[in-house]
Amino acid sequence: METCRRNVDLNGGIHLPNPHIATMEEDVLYHFALGTKSHDLKKMFGDVKFVCTGGSPKRMQSFAYLLVEELGHQLPAGQTLVNITKATDRYSMFKVGPVLSVSHGMGIPSISIMLHEIIKLLSHAGCQDVTFFRIGTSGGLGLTPGTVVITEQAVDALLKPSMEFAILGKKVTRPADLDRGLTNQLLDCAMADDHFQTVLGKTMCTDDFYEGQARLDGALCDYTEEDKMQFLREIYDKGVRNIEMECICFAAMLNQAGLKGAVVCATLLDRLKGDQVSTPHEIMSEWQQRPQKIVARYIRRQLGISSK
Amino acid sequence: METCRRNVDLNGGIHLPNPHIATMEEDVLYHFALGTKSHDLKKMFGDVKFVCTGGSPKRMQSFAYLLVEELGHQLPAGQTLVNITKATDRYSMFKVGPVLSVSHGMGIPSISIMLHEIIKLLSHAGCQDVTFFRIGTSGGLGLTPGTVVITEQAVDALLKPSMEFAILGKKVTRPADLDRGLTNQLLDCAMADDHFQTVLGKTMCTDDFYEGQARLDGALCDYTEEDKMQFLREIYDKGVRNIEMECICFAAMLNQAGLKGAVVCATLLDRLKGDQVSTPHEIMSEWQQRPQKIVARYIRRQLGISSK
Numbered sequence: 001m002e003t004c005r006r007n008v009d010l011n012g013g014i015h016l017p018n019p020h021i022a023t024m025e026e027d028v029l030y031h032f033a034l035g036t037k038s039h040d041l042k043k044m045f046g047d048v049k050f051v052c053t054g055g056s057p058k059r060m061q062s063f064a065y066l067l068v069e070e071l072g073h074q075l076p077a078g079q080t081l082v083n084i085t086k087a088t089d090r091y092s093m094f095k096v097g098p099v100l101s102v103s104h105g106m107g108i109p110s111i112s113i114m115l116h117e118i119i120k121l122l123s124h125a126g127c128q129d130v131t132f133f134r135i136g137t138s139g140g141l142g143l144t145p146g147t148v149v150i151t152e153q154a155v156d157a158l159l160k161p162s163m164e165f166a167i168l169g170k171k172v173t174r175p176a177d178l179d180r181g182l183t184n185q186l187l188d189c190a191m192a193d194d195h196f197q198t199v200l201g202k203t204m205c206t207d208d209f210y211e212g213q214a215r216l217d218g219a220l221c222d223y224t225e226e227d228k229m230q231f232l233r234e235i236y237d238k239g240v241r242n243i244e245m246e247c248i249c250f251a252a253m254l255n256q257a258g259l260k261g262a263v264v265c266a267t268l269l270d271r272l273k274g275d276q277v278s279t280p281h282e283i284m285s286e287w288q289q290r291p292q293k294i295v296a297r298y299i300r301r302q303l304g305i306s307s308k
Numbered sequence: 309m310e311t312c313r314r315n316v317d318l319n320g321g322i323h324l325p326n327p328h329i330a331t332m333e334e335d336v337l338y339h340f341a342l343g344t345k346s347h348d349l350k351k352m353f354g355d356v357k358f359v360c361t362g363g364s365p366k367r368m369q370s371f372a373y374l375l376v377e378e379l380g381h382q383l384p385a386g387q388t389l390v391n392i393t394k395a396t397d398r399y400s401m402f403k404v405g406p407v408l409s410v411s412h413g414m415g416i417p418s419i420s421i422m423l424h425e426i427i428k429l430l431s432h433a434g435c436q437d438v439t440f441f442r443i444g445t446s447g448g449l450g451l452t453p454g455t456v457v458i459t460e461q462a463v464d465a466l467l468k469p470s471m472e473f474a475i476l477g478k479k480v481t482r483p484a485d486l487d488r489g490l491t492n493q494l495l496d497c498a499m500a501d502d503h504f505q506t507v508l509g510k511t512m513c514t515d516d517f518y519e520g521q522a523r524l525d526g527a528l529c530d531y532t533e534e535d536k537m538q539f540l541r542e543i544y545d546k547g548v549r550n551i552e553m554e555c556i557c558f559a560a561m562l563n564q565a566g567l568k569g570a571v572v573c574a575t576l577l578d579r580l581k582g583d584q585v586s587t588p589h590e591i592m593s594e595w596q597q598r599p600q601k602i603v604a605r606y607i608r609r610q611l612g613i614s615s616k
Contacts, residue, residue, distance in 0.1 A: 017527075018524075018525075021525065027584075056397050105418060106339075106398065108415065109417065109516060123527075156474075158477055168536070168539040169539055171466075208417060209417070210421070212474055220561065220565060253527075276335075278336045
């Protein structure tokens, strides 16, 4: 991919597509409460190879503890994981060996801020060959709830495979392709004896959970159930298998920065059958661990840690 | 205002512009972990008259404690405030008498979910005559940092005074006007002996903190400092005094639901002089309390509580 070659040097280091950063005396990563003068980012983060991100701060903490187990990570006696960004409440961030587990909040603007700052952080830290994963939740289309969808193409709410950014008062369109090789390797991490299905599909990214996703149960709604079903069936026919609120920004920003990433989401309900998310907490909690397990397997394989 | 008359009954109750809600047996407010069957919303929230919202969960907790003082709210011995939505980590919510203090996260999608669910909550609870406030942070334009801006008109990143929603695969434009009377009453709550300025201005709402706000310090940037300054001066000349990431959705959704609200933000820096937010924490913390004080004064006046 041309973008990749342009922004990543021969050693796999991250070259920011922003010439201004190199001229700055200090870079304050405001929403992480970290900075190049206040923190030794190279020492703290220099070994990072994987960035895993999802909406909820607590879920990303649980994922960090899952990684401790899955990677056989040894925490010294009397030590535990700590939220690296605890000086702020905008995001949470945990580190387990070469893996960062970071929350991104809900929606494109929130993940956009996180990605700007994490990409700068990795660049300041001199990280090389970093792979990104969004591990999220979504509404499924025509799938048994709890099914995992690996995104083969992110599309926006109008079904376009690109993202429109508003920059200096003008709209700028950027491609939002994801790395096919990585997507296929992840699919290969699904196992025959998993008690859930993992499938490839298009993922629609919207700016709203209610009207934006054709729900009938928001505070505002001026369309009928027939309108809703017609829209959902239409996007199903075009290959959309789940709907969430971040993937197109994740794909477009990584593309622009020459980095590779994948989107792996659990589906919490079948939108062809309803709108409300009302499955008991314990069951949804187990569903949310499924994409985590797939990504943890991938990381284990990359690190040469044998499966358990 | 026509919309108001349509959606609010003679008693000031909230009529949801969504006929489907009345037909639902149960309504799960998923992102609050509250519901019409699991909770007695009327008992919990029936007396709410003011909803105050801002990005950070901790800031909305601090605001709740400020209200305890400002409203002379008596907490029984051995009791303290508790986060009502503590079963989820998507938002935080505190209640002090007739005031709800709720976080909304960062960006339009995040505040949109919160507003859908809070408007439904208030309607289920039978609340009447509710006023909304966004109490936030922003980047200022041509103002001393720490200045408070009350939004007289929300505009989007292309300077339009309306919001584009994507609904069922089509773009729908909705007005984003704020209540002039409320805005002026709030301005009247600024006092001559405040050690900060409070001004009226247009507020620009963007979907990104870096490129979306013409910053040079994001991970991505392909414009020059001259391009940036030209854009910021142009929007300043058109009346924009601060830039944030939620106001246009706040205004458009309240408009559509026939509810009134105001946006009051502290400015954390002057964007005509820089991009980085690097003021010491203690100073910014005091700045962030300024809009809270203005809104607390307004609420005190409405409740007939004499000033201290």
